[in-house]
Amino acid sequence: MLPLVRAHLDSLGAMQPAQMAAAMAAHQDLASRMMDAMGADMRRMSMHGDAAWAALGDSLREDLADLPRHSGSALQQRMGVHIGRMRRMLAMHEAMMKT
Numbered sequence: 549m550l551p552l553v554r555a556h557l558d559s560l561g562a563m564q565p566a567q568m569a570a571a572m573a574a575h576q577d578l579a580s581r582m583m584d585a586m587g588a589d590m591r592r593m594s595m596h597g598d599a600a601w602a603a604l605g606d607s608l609r610e611d612l613a614d615l616p617r618h619s620g621s622a623l624q625q626r627m628g629v630h631i632g633r634m635r636r637m638l639a640m641h642e643a644m645m646k647t
Contacts, residue, residue, distance in 0.1 A: 550638060553582050557631050565623045569616075576612050579634065583608065586641045595644060604637055 556578055560571060583605060590597065597605070611630040618626055 549582060549585055550642070553578065553634070553638060557634055560627065561631050565620050568623055568627050569619060572616050576616075579608065579612055582634075583637075586637070589641070589645060593645075597644075601640060601644075604633060604640065608633055608637060 556575070560568065560575060563571065589595075608630070611626070611633065615623065615626060615630060
């Protein structure tokens with residue numbers, strides 16, 4: 549799933565605000581499935597996230613609730629921050645799975 553999410557984030561980051569708004573439902577679905585899959589991976593390996601993991605997850609969930617309220621340059625700016633958080637979550641998950 550990680551390569552799919554990375555490709556999606558690359559595509560999303562290159563979109564214009566109207567395209568981002570049109571892709572919002574699909575993005576919310578993919579992001580939710582990604583977070584669920586990561587949680588399942590961790591449970592399967594009896595792993596627990598640290599405070600940074602929990603805080604990042606909370607921030608991502610807040611983003612997903614907040615992003616649809618925005619448009620134009622505000623959406624584009626907030627989406628850039630959100631994409632950065634998503635990439636950090638992917639990197640943290642990969643690091644945890646390697647240990």
